[in-house]
Amino acid sequence: MKRRTFLHRASHAVAVPGLLGSLGFTMPGKSALTSLLQLAADHDRVLVIIYLQGGNDGLNTVIPLDQLSSLNRVRRHVILPEDKLLPLDNTGVALHPSLGGFKSLFNDGRLGIIQSVGYPEQNFSHFRSTDIWMSASDSKQLVNSGWSGRYLDSQFPGYPEAYPNESVTDPLAIEIGSGASLVFQGPAAAMGMVVSNPDSFYNLVDNIEEPTPDTLAGEKLKYVRLIARQSELYGDVVKQAAAKVTQQGNYPDGNRLAQQLKIVARLIAGGLQTPLYLVRHGGFDTHSNQVDQDDHSRGTHANLLRSLDQSVTSFMADLKFQGVDDRVVGMTFSEFGRRIVSNASSGTDHGAAAPMFVFGNEVIGGVLGNNPTISPNATYENNLEMQYDFRQIYASLLEQWLGSTTNNNAQVLLNSFETVPIIGESYLSSLKRDELLKVYPNPIDGPTQLEFITNGAPLEIDLIDLQGRRLQKLYSGSPGAGFQRITWNPGQK
Numbered sequence: 396m397k398r399r400t401f402l403h404r405a406s407h408a409v410a411v412p413g414l415l416g417s418l419g420f421t422m423p424g425k426s427a428l429t430s431l432l433q434l435a436a437d438h439d440r441v442l443v444i445i446y447l448q449g450g451n452d453g454l455n456t457v458i459p460l461d462q463l464s465s466l467n468r469v470r471r472h473v474i475l476p477e478d479k480l481l482p483l484d485n486t487g488v489a490l491h492p493s494l495g496g497f498k499s500l501f502n503d504g505r506l507g508i509i510q511s512v513g514y515p516e517q518n519f520s521h522f523r524s525t526d527i528w529m530s531a532s533d534s535k536q537l538v539n540s541g542w543s544g545r546y547l548d549s550q551f552p553g554y555p556e557a558y559p560n561e562s563v564t565d566p567l568a569i570e571i572g573s574g575a576s577l578v579f580q581g582p583a584a585a586m587g588m589v590v591s592n593p594d595s596f597y598n599l600v601d602n603i604e605e606p607t608p609d610t611l612a613g614e615k616l617k618y619v620r621l622i623a624r625q626s627e628l629y630g631d632v633v634k635q636a637a638a639k640v641t642q643q644g645n646y647p648d649g650n651r652l653a654q655q656l657k658i659v660a661r662l663i664a665g666g667l668q669t670p671l672y673l674v675r676h677g678g679f680d681t682h683s684n685q686v687d688q689d690d691h692s693r694g695t696h697a698n699l700l701r702s703l704d705q706s707v708t709s710f711m712a713d714l715k716f717q718g719v720d721d722r723v724v725g726m727t728f729s730e731f732g733r734r735i736v737s738n739a740s741s742g743t744d745h746g747a748a749a750p751m752f753v754f755g756n757e758v759i760g761g762v763l764g765n766n767p768t769i770s771p772n773a774t775y776e777n778n779l780e781m782q783y784d785f786r787q788i789y790a791s792l793l794e795q796w797l798g799s800t801t802n803n804n805a806q807v808l809l810n811s812f813e814t815v816p817i818i819g820e821s822y823l824s825s826l827k828r829d830e831l832l833k834v835y836p837n838p839i840d841g842p843t844q845l846e847f848i849t850n851g852a853p854l855e856i857d858l859i860d861l862q863g864r865r866l867q868k869l870y871s872g873s874p875g876a877g878f879q880r881i882t883w884n885p886g887q888k
Contacts, residue, residue: 443710452679457510459488469771486761507759508752513731541577569589588629633667640717643713651676655674663714664718681695786808845882
């Protein structure tokens with residue numbers, strides 16, 4: 396597997412005489428210090444969340460091949476033709492015919508499929524189930540913050556009053572869509588920046604103001620827009636990041652999701668240190684006309700999945716073109732799946748569990764979980780049984796990709812959830828080495844953030860000079876396993 400280490404190679408000079416933990420070094424030279432410290436200010440891992448809005452039909456997305464006989468009996472209005480399915484070798488599943496790009500990603504080991512993800516006591520309301528997925532709450536629990544918002548709040552205390560600052564200059568999260576959703580809402584404040592649509596992004600980047608009518612109301616509207624632009628704290632850094640990227644890969648025209656992901660790729664490649672993004676792909680509420688009656692491999696659902704397929708594959712290709720593909724993991728989710736039994740309108744109604752996709756160079760490719768069992772006597776009231784709680788997937792990505800701890804996950808997700816293997820072992824093993832350390836800002840000027848990954852063993856971090864003499868003890872203790880951040884003030888002993 397093509398893996399990079401947690402710390403980047405850095406060619407710039409070290410800003411302080413030396414900074415080492417208890418790593419077994421006694422008399423490090425300047426070259427060893429330069430290779431070790433990597434005083435980069437970036438927290439470089441990115442998670443991109445794709446919301447399939449409306450409730451995706453999982454049984455027509457990831458098809459259990461050993462259940463085709465039963466599916467043909469209970470889904471005759473929407474069943475896909477077997478000869479057009481895209482089987483995945485040695486898995487027992489096939490993909491919808493529109494997901495050819497996903498099959499290629501799977502064959503490359505860059506796509507993971509997680510079977511039958513849901514939550515207990517499924518709620519079949521779009522609005523309530525979306526809130527549950529975005530808040531990571533139990534189905535009967537009302538929570539006014541999002542799981543990603545709580546995670547960001549745990550990592551960046553004092554937001555928004557203390558941000559942006561010299562250490563953290565970039566948005567903590569960016570959502571592209573019609574408005575702020577619950578997912579990036581923290582306990583006290585929204586933790587993300589909203590880009591209402593691709594047009595507004597390019598207007599911001601290109602300093603274009605939308606025309607207003609030559610009336611009193613138009614003047615007031617122009618003033619409101621001006622104030623909104625001035626109040627956007629992160630507008631300048633977003634523009635600066637976007638300006639660094641002058642060429643991108645090809646994205647399909649007329650594909651709204653693709654245009655959202657194109658913006659995400661541009662900002663990542665431009666050096667924006669935003670760890671979380673949310674984009675939307677709507678239209679999955681396929682109660683009727685889900686398939687073309689003359690060819691079930693075509694129709695509304697096929698078009699939706701084709702757009703998803705083209706968007707993600709274009710995004711992955713662009714990330715590779717920009718040289719940042721190792722930094723990004725993506726996931727899809729939908730508020731629920733669809734019923735096992737199709738309806739008479741060539742559609743499917745609100746259901747329960749459904750598969751999730753995770754993609755990226757660092758994911759474990761393959762299928763996690765077993766094929767659902769479909770009874771040939773299934774009734775309209777029957778639903779797929781959940782194999783994985785969606786919060787297990789969140790916990791796994793928080794811990795394995797973003798470096799959260801088990802204890803922190805329990806606070807973020809409001810309970811403890813068993814993790815599942817999503818990120819590759821070679822990448823995880825690199826994260827668990829205690830010697831991995833980041834220091835920022837660089838050059839050091841005032842309070843300084845130290846970030847490191849630890850396996851939970853006792854740890855010391857010392858400030859030493861180039862002759863190996865200890866000048867100051869920066870940290871001593873047992874911080875717990877996982878990603879840690881501490882603050883050091885050079886002016887204090």
